[in-house]
Structures are given as structure tokens and as C-alpha cells.
Amino acid sequence: MTTPSIPPMGQRDKLLQMSNVDKVFNGNVVALSDLNLTVNQGDFISLLGPSGCGKSTALRLISGLMRQTSGQITWEGGTNSGDIGVVFQEPTLMPWATVEQNVWLPHRLRGKSLFEVRDQILWALKMVGLEKFQKSYPRELSGGMKMRVSIARALVTEPRLILMDEPFAALDEITRHKLNNDLLMLRDKLKCTVIFVTHSVFESVFLSDRIVVMAARPGRVSSEVTVDAPYPRTEEFRTSAGYADLCRKASDALHGAMNEHGERASA
Numbered sequence: 606m607t608t609p610s611i612p613p614m615g616q617r618d619k620l621l622q623m624s625n626v627d628k629v630f631n632g633n634v635v636a637l638s639d640l641n642l643t644v645n646q647g648d649f650i651s652l653l654g655p656s657g658c659g660k661s662t663a664l665r666l667i668s669g670l671m672r673q674t675s676g677q678i679t680w681e682g683g684t685n686s687g688d689i690g691v692v693f694q695e696p697t698l699m700p701w702a703t704v705e706q707n708v709w710l711p712h713r714l715r716g717k718s719l720f721e722v723r724d725q726i727l728w729a730l731k732m733v734g735l736e737k738f739q740k741s742y743p744r745e746l747s748g749g750m751k752m753r754v755s756i757a758r759a760l761v762t763e764p765r766l767i768l769m770d771e772p773f774a775a776l777d778e779i780t781r782h783k784l785n786n787d788l789l790m791l792r793d794k795l796k797c798t799v800i801f802v803t804h805s806v807f808e809s810v811f812l813s814d815r816i817v818v819m820a821a822r823p824g825r826v827s828s829e830v831t832v833d834a835p836y837p838r839t840e841e842f843r844t845s846a847g848y849a850d851l852c853r854k855a856s857d858a859l860h861g862a863m864n865e866h867g868e869r870a871s872a
């Protein structure tokens with residue numbers, strides 16, 4: 606798969622637009638109010654915000670798993686099945702199925718046989734470094750490897766947009782760093798667009814070029830922090846003064862969002 610490089614921010618084509626999006630649950634829980642967000646092709650966006658500010662709800666609306674109460678979500682050129690890959694906090698693998706069968710799932714749901722999509726499955730597993738584990742079962746894998754399978758499953762349809770809902774939050778720090786590095790390498794190879802939900806200022810700065818900071822009650826965009834550090838980002842970036850400055854900036858923005866309602870910052 607050959608793909609052109611990602612243009613600099615400001616020169617990217619639009620992928621989708623969320624305009625004046627509201628989501629109300631049970632008639633009275635206002636999860637999102639007047640959410641506006643433009644997502645461009647190649648963006649790596651982190652949604653950062655306090656618990657309950659509607660980050661997961663925003664992802665579910667974009668994924669089409671749920672419908673907004675009002676407002677529009679518009680894809681440039683429309684959207685097809687397979688355009689979106691989703692990775693959740695838990696790997697959500699079928700324990701009775703092999704790695705290969707788990708990664709097959711999105712194609713299987715579209716009526717394709719394992720034989721038909723075997724090459725795509727192998728490609729996705731290679732992307733996450735697990736091509737030798739096709740026939741393994743989830744119980745034989747570490748937590749980090751299970752998450753890689755989950756990422757391969759999201760990649761297997763070659764989606765235009767990958768949605769990740771706190772995918773590494775349950776992993777230990779070392780595995781998390783390793784998967785952060787690998788995710789950036791993957792993004793560099795695939796030139797894909799990613800929206801990544803996290804509670805971690807450090808993770809959002811390391812990964813993204815745009816941090817969308819959300820405020821709660823009701824959930825909305827509070828501010829946006831641009832992370833203009835060049836990719837590839839390495840351990841050198843993680844220990845640089847520039848990284849520390851950007852973390853401070855993102856942390857201030859997060860505290861600002863929390864103070865909009867007098868909440869206590871915990872990130």
C-alpha cells in the first residue's frame with residue numbers, strides 16, 4: 606500500500622465536519638451541546654477532557670453506533686461501510702476464536718469468507734507485528750498483544766478514519782509507551798486519520814498534532830492546543846524541554862476546561 610505523505614496542518618483536505626451537534630440521553634442528560642469539530646485527512650486528534658465530558662459519546666456519534674439528537678455530521682464525499690475502524694479500551698476479542706478469525710470479523714460481518722480476505726488479514730497483522738500469531742488464541746497473548754490484535758481488526762478494512770477510545774489506559778506504563786511509539790509508526794506508514802480519546806495530557810501531546818480539550822456539563826469543545834512538534838516523535842521528544850512545555854500548555858487548557866465548572870483537575 607503506497608500513500609502520499611500527510612500535508613502540513615492547514616493544507617489538509619477536510620474529512621468530516623461536526624456542526625452544532627447535541628446529544629441528550631433519556632430526554633434530560635445533555636451529554637453534548639453544540640459540539641463543532643472539523644476533522645481533516647491525516648489529522649491525529651486527541652480528545653482530552655474530564656470524565657463525563659462526552660468524549661466517548663462524540664466517538665460513538667462519529668462511528669455511527671449512535672445518532673445525535675440534533676446537528677449534523679457530514680463526511681466529505683459520503684461514507685461507506687469499512688471507512689471507520691474502532692478500537693475500544695478493552696481489546697474485546699472473541700476468546701474462542703484465533704487471532705486470524707478475530708481480525709476477520711469486520712469483513713465477516715460484510716459477508717466475506719476468511720479465504721477471500723486472508724491477504725488483508727495478514728497485512729493488518731504485519732502492520733502490528735503479529736503475523737506469526739495468526740493461529741494463536743487470545744489467552745496465549747499478553748495484554749499489549751491483545752490490544753495489537755484489536756488494532757489489526759480496526760485496520761483490516763483499510764478505514765479512512767480510526768477511532769480509539771482510551772485504548773491503552775488499562776496497560777502498564779512501559780507497554781503503553783511502546784504502543785504509543787508503534788501507533789505513530791503505523792500512522793506514518795498508513796497516513797491515516799486518527800481520533801484518540803485519552804485522559805492523559807502526556808499521551809495526547811506525544812501522539813497528536815491537535816488536542817481538542819473538552820469541558821463537561823454539557824460536553825463541548827473548550828479549546829484546542831496545536832502540537833507543532835515534527836514527526837517522527839521518539840524518546841528524545843518525550844524527554845525534551847519542548848515536550849514539557851507542550852504538556853504544560855495542554856495541562857493549563859485542561860484545567861481551564863475543568864474550571865469552567867469549578868471541577869478539580871486530576872490529570
Ligand SMILES: Nc1ncnc2c1ncn2[C@@H]1O[C@H](COP(=O)(O)OP(=O)(O)OP(=O)(O)O)[C@@H](O)[C@H]1O
Nearest residue numbers: 630631634635636655656657658659660661662663
Ligand atoms: N447510554 C447512556 N445513557 C444515559 N447517559 C449516558 C449514556 N452514555 C453516556 N451517558 C452520559 O453522558 C455523559 C457523557 O458520557 P461519556 O461516556 O461520553 O463521557 P466521557 O468523557 O467519555 O467519560 P469518561 O472519560 O469517564 O469515559 C455522562 O454524563 C454519561 O453519564
